[in-house]
Amino acid sequence: MTMANTALAEIKEADATGVIADIYNDIRNSLRVPMVNLIFRHMATVPGCLEWAWASVGPLYVSGRVAEVAQALLAKQQPLALNFSSDEITACDMSAETLAAVRATCRAYSSANPANLLALKALRLMLDETPQARAQRKPTPGALTRPPIANVTALPPMAEMAALADDTKALLRALAHQLHGPDGRVIPSFYRHFTAWPQFLQLLLRQLQLIIDNGTLGTAAAAMDHQANHQASALYLDCPVVPLAAPSEAAAATLKELIDLFPPNICKMTLIAQAIARSMAQ
Numbered sequence: 001m002t003m004a005n006t007a008l009a010e011i012k013e014a015d016a017t018g019v020i021a022d023i024y025n026d027i028r029n030s031l032r033v034p035m036v037n038l039i040f041r042h043m044a045t046v047p048g049c050l051e052w053a054w055a056s057v058g059p060l061y062v063s064g065r066v067a068e069v070a071q072a073l074l075a076k077q078q079p080l081a082l083n084f085s086s087d088e089i090t091a092c093d094m095s096a097e098t099l100a101a102v103r104a105t106c107r108a109y110s111s112a113n114p115a116n117l118l119a120l121k122a123l124r125l126m127l128d129e130t131p132q133a134r135a136q137r138k139p140t141p142g143a144l145t146r147p148p149i150a151n152v153t154a155l156p157p158m159a160e161m162a163a164l165a166d167d168t169k170a171l172l173r174a175l176a177h178q179l180h181g182p183d184g185r186v187i188p189s190f191y192r193h194f195t196a197w198p199q200f201l202q203l204l205l206r207q208l209q210l211i212i213d214n215g216t217l218g219t220a221a222a223a224m225d226h227q228a229n230h231q232a233s234a235l236y237l238d239c240p241v242v243p244l245a246a247p248s249e250a251a252a253a254t255l256k257e258l259i260d261l262f263p264p265n266i267c268k269m270t271l272i273a274q275a276i277a278r279s280m281a282q
Contacts, residue, residue, distance in 0.1 A: 007161070008185050010041035020044045023054045029147040030061035033108040034155055037116050038189050039258055049251035052244060056126055057119045059240050062147045069231050070114035077224055080216055080275040082207045089280075092199040099280055102194065104153045106277035109190050113270040114228070117263055121232030122239055124259045127252060138240040159195040161187065171201045178208055179265050186261070188269055208272065221267035228263070 013036050016024050023044075024036045043050040060066040094102070125133075161169060172195070176187050194200055211217040247255065 007187065008038065008042045009045045010038060011044040012041065016044065019051060023050055023058075026054070026058065026147055027061065028152070029150045030058075030064075031067060031112050031115055032150040032152055033112045034152040035108060035112070035158070035189070037112055038186065039116055039120065039262055042258065043254060046251050046254045048248050049254050052247040052251055053119075053123055053255065055242055055244055057122055057239060059242075060119070060122075060235065060238060061115070065238055066115045066119055066235065067111070069235055070111070070118055073114050073118065073224070073228060073231055074110060074270065074274070076227060077271060077274065078220065079278050080211055080220060080271055082211070082275045082279040084203065084207065084279050088203055092197055092203060094197055094200060098156075098197065101156050102200075103277050103280055105155045105190065105193050106273040106280075108152075108155060109273040110270055110277065113266050113273070117225075117228050117266040117270070118232045118235055120259045120263060120266075121228060122236040123255055125233065125236040126239065127247075127255060134241060137237055156193045156196065158189055158192045161192075164195055168195050168198050168201070171198060171205065174205055175201065175208070178205070178212055179268055186265065188265070190269055190273060204276070211275075217268060217271065220271055221264060224267040224271065225263055228267070 011020055013024055024040070027036050027040060028034060040050060040053075043053055057066065089099070159168075161172070164172070172187050172191055173184070175191050176184070179188065180186065191201065191204075194204075208217070246252070
């Protein structure tokens, strides 16, 4: 299966039912965040894909192990510098409450993104594993428990692209283009929380271009991705062997293409969220 150069299909959180809705709840509660990232919303569109992925790595989410390793990975990253002046923030017409919501959004994505990065890389190792490698993993656990319901801060709603004005859509596409060039499949969900403040998106576009042009974002993201490879290899060995049939051809192809597409940009978006939160705390 080849992904077209159009927006990735997804099952939105509000539209999820049955097993998909249960997994979405478990993802949110395990990571203690109020949203489900696009990688999972896209997996949900392919029958059996999200179910196989969650059965494989879900135990590490529920136990807190993936979040623990993700926080260790995040702690190794040197924060990037964005320089928002007070005048620029004032020009964005953002209240103190709005600024707090922006910081909360940054914290949520800074927490979830590295966990999902590591999980994707561990899944790839599972997809490619030999019987000898599989034998090194932990034995089958008991039934997967459900995580306790997390008390989390609500974020600004994630805008529907179809409902946005053309100039706001153009801003989101420009921000996406900064990350991965002309590939139009992914508009980062993170930015879609901020469409009520287009001037802020314009400010982000200008500020991010500076750390793209000087190479600091790309260098830092590549280093984070490299570090994640090492940590995901250890995390893979912690993934319990579960009695699952191999994923379908369509599910395996979806997972492999997501793993090829997402990790570099997950690293960039993690660092961007971290930088925004840091600059707005000053």
